[in-house]
Amino acid sequence: MSDKKLPFSKEKIEDIIKLYPTPFHIYDEKGIKNNVRNFINSFSWNKGFKEYYAVKALPNPFIIKMLHQEGTGIDCSSMAELIIAEKCGLKGEEIMFSSNDTPAEEYVKARELGAIINLDDISHIDFLEKVAGLPELICLRYNPGKLKEGNAIIGKPQEAKYGFTRDQLFEGYKILKEKGVKRFGLHTMVASNELDPNYFIETAEIVFSLIVEISKKLNINIEFANLGGGIGIPYKPGEKPVDMKKVSSGIQECYNRIVVGNKLSPLKVFFESGRAITGPCGFLVSKVLHIKNTYRKYAGLDSSMANLMRPAIYGAYHHITVMGKEVSKCRLFHYDVTGSLCENNDKFAINRLLPEMLPGDIVVIHDTGAHGHCMGFNYNGKLRSSELLLRENGEVKQIRRAETMDDLFATLDFNGLTDFK
Ligand SMILES: *Cc1c(COP(=O)(O)O)cnc(C)c1O
Secondary structure (H helix, E strand, C coil): CCCCCCCCCHHHHHHHHHHCCCCEEEEEHHHHHHHHHHHHHHCCCCCCCEEEEEHHHCCCHHHHHHHHHCCCEEEECCHHHHHHHHHCCCCHHHEEEECCCCCHHHHHHHHHHCCEEEECCCHHHHHHHHHCCCCCEEEEEECCHHHCCCECCCECHHHCCCCECHHHHHHHHHHHHHCCCCEEEEEECCCCCECCHHHHHHHHHHHHHHHHHHHHHHCCCEEEEECCCCECCCCCCCCCCCCHHHHHHHHHHHHHHHHHCCCCCCCEEEECCCHHHHHHHEEEEEEEEEEEECCCEEEEECCCCCCCCHHHHHCCCCCEEECCCCHHHCCEEEEEEECCCCCCCCEEEEEEEEECCCCCCEEEECCCCCCCHHHCCCHHHCCCCEEEEECCCCCEEEEECCCCHHHHHCCCCHHHHCCCC
């Protein structure tokens, strides 16, 4: 049972707000380290196991450096993410480049860093060869189509834009082998925010069986199975975190039966988990600006969907705590908790039963450590907030400052207005 705890008290967060005004996202270093250590330890049976943290989930270099020190690689999918990898000191096969619809310069950069390139489409074999040359190690991304049920966020695999069909995979490895590529990997990712451990075990089974088939048919050596990300987290009270021990032992059973049974070990198992590592360890801290009573009760915050998009775009549940107001001891009302965008879906919660709020109350939105700050945008000229790191020793470090109006207008030339007629 997850009980939606916070890593700070009301007094502590009030002290932090004195130094760093709301809104901000704050990340719990201890929680992130625990998560990544547990994750990696669960797979200690697999020699060569590696977690490539999906940098898009929380692309802050301080977090990436921390995770790298814990032994993760990183999974990138754009130029900016490759640059973050480089700046954080990652290189070579510590970087997985799982892009799609990829611009030439990104392949060039990935090659320059020696990243493992994970091709999304068969046509990219020629494209990569032309723009950056083929490396000695290449991974192909498999889309199992109707073989596998999808889920709400990622959709049905056969409708997803990612990856090779099964036939294209065989064709792709064959072409690469003929072109002299020596080392291979296979990637698949068919879930997003999935809480059922069996889902990942079934995926591993599909991938391992396919690796056996491809290796035998084409006589190539596939070094690793990259099982992607998509491990869910308990956003709602009462949901259970994914039991990684169960996922791991289920995958180990498939590994022994399929990979070892067909004499194909060692095969390295990789993951590209983002959400499960940092998601539960981030919190968006805001203050109530206004309470509005019309046909409903509205609590208007000093943050908006520019700071956290998930509720507005996926209808996602994010737990909300009003600091110092225990649900069991307060009068409760149904609130829509809103931001200030001129968009009626700028709501963090709809009809949520919460303690009675007043302007100035501190409101904490849980589980913003993945796909939170980074999804932010500037519609209505709203600025993205700062990011803080709550260190293990209780200190707080600002790891990104808040945007300013100057940042927002940096791409405009107001002086040019003078002689514009
Ligand atoms: C988004 C993404 C991930 C991470 O997904 P999570 O749900 O954060 O674990 C991993 N790999 C690829 C290719 C992705 O696009």
